[in-house]
Amino acid sequence: MKIAPGAELSRRQLLQLGMTATAATLIGGGGAFAFPPQAPALGDPLPSWNDGPAKRAILDFIHLTTDRSSPKFVPTAQRIATFDQDGTLWVEHPMYSQVVYCFDRAPAVVKAKPELENVEPFRTVLTGDREAIAKLPTDELIKILVATLTGMSVDDFESQAKHWLGTARDPRWKKLYTELTYLPMTEVLKHMRDNGYKTYIVTGGGQDFVRTYAEQVYGIPPEQVVGTAGGTSFGYDESGKPLLTKDPKLLLNDDNAGKPEGIHLMIGRRPFAAFGNSSGDRQMLEYTKAGSGERLAILLLHDDREREYAYGPAQGLPDTKVGRFTQALYDEAKSKDWTVVSMKSDWKRIFAFHS
């Protein structure tokens, strides 16, 4: 099944189901600034950003925390920056790419286990009938996630995910999903690393899924990807070779309060900077800002229907179940000196493929 635009009702229902499954299982300025002396970039390190308060907040923060003469100087070892992924580093609409992966992967699972062909929910998913799929109960859909994300060795899962990422195309731009990264954010990642920051992904998505491409796509190695994580079981194959098998057992639901909990588990240090775009990032930003010294909290607002998508419901934008940014979150950001980035007005370009 390929998910394409159109059929608004059933897509929305599917998104709702995808969201529920996520929670339940594994899816999870400019020229005016003096750059810190260690920054190798000449000229503007954030050329895809328009001059304005958002760009200035990022550049000021990096300068303040890396300039040795600054009272807010942060030693290199402590420079941790965390980034949500879906909706913060790449596109999450109309549906999280990992959910699309699970549905696309279902036929291969049935091919390997033909006895599933006439068993629900596989029978319905194989028909490709979106309306029928949207009516499947949540616990049936979770069976699809479990069947496509667990039960195989970690090496086999990596191969399967990499194959899909190398071939599947998104419904709107017909690009590989890995091309749907936000150019302004890859500039931030690079500029922070150039200034000694360790950049981490902290995602509600599946840790193993994101690890298959984060190094190639963002320059973020597997050990710096924190995500919703299931357990594995160590064992041996028929030849006696050790292997790890992915279990349908949730260890970390890395969303909402799970984000600071996951940061403590996997990193063990409080970030100095955190970037997100939805209510699922709220606690991560609160935790980050509660630390001493200079801290940066950034939220992206998807307000550019033309170039990407527009959703909130903050600021009267259309409501959504995927990457919901509530007015309460917007108000908290404004009251706590977090920076809200308008993708429409703060970003010159959104994608590298847009010239």
Next chain:
Amino acid sequence: MKIAPGAELSRRQLLQLGMTATAATLIGGGGAFAFPPQAPALGDPLPSWNDGPAKRAILDFIHLTTDRSSPKFVPTAQRIATFDQDGTLWVEHPMYSQVVYCFDRAPAVVKAKPELENVEPFRTVLTGDREAIAKLPTDELIKILVATLTGMSVDDFESQAKHWLGTARDPRWKKLYTELTYLPMTEVLKHMRDNGYKTYIVTGGGQDFVRTYAEQVYGIPPEQVVGTAGGTSFGYDESGKPLLTKDPKLLLNDDNAGKPEGIHLMIGRRPFAAFGNSSGDRQMLEYTKAGSGERLAILLLHDDREREYAYGPAQGLPDTKVGRFTQALYDEAKSKDWTVVSMKSDWKRIFAFHS
């Protein structure tokens, strides 16, 4: 209660209880070689090692995997080396230092909650009567671990552990526990890092406990410490400030099969080198050696009663419940080309404080 040598029976029983609690809860080439060009060290990088097969295996491995002209060359991003801690990087006899910490910490817990004073097992622990303590059932002793390792904020726990580590002395040498690190192993850590390896601790001990000192003692930052880990809960204090509280909920039992499982969860890459000293490290070494290319697996044998401790029961050494190295593990090492280090004959010096 301070644990001192002597009272053999009760100490052994206590160790047994400590071990059970560990599993159940939170405790968890010399001049002949050409050095790789990026190695900054001049002369011998492992001066506390005697020349021999063990030193040669380590130096050969580093050279083979970091020399660009070697067919076994490993790109820097993939250079992961994992080290068990208790018995591999520092002394674990007569008892894991974290277990000592828990008993030493019990009086402060009772002081904060006086209602515990006449409640078991606290009443018995406060008497300091080792024989009575040794007779406490395991589930009573686990209450001590839970009371001293959970229920507080992660920041408070860090302060408490750091205070103890800065004051408590071991029973034999009367040194701070952090002085009981093995000098030859700190040389290996440094030499591997000098050659682009990321060094990780992978310990059955408590991840939060080890993180409080690993950076200062080993140069290993918190995000490179993988250990037995409990969950935390995100919440807010009375003033509304976010905080994380340590829960008595086990997420990862990082011992035996849990070591490769923990490596996958926290690192996401298979190590190229792994160091251990007991049967709890077996699966980590098997997993490491099962990777392609050149891999290094090292086991330390504690066979030096004079300078440290002697225990196996491998090779006829005295049996133990703390850091057990069985003959089966020894035989597996010999049959699979793992290197067994004799602390007695391979190490010139054991501690920095021994001149």
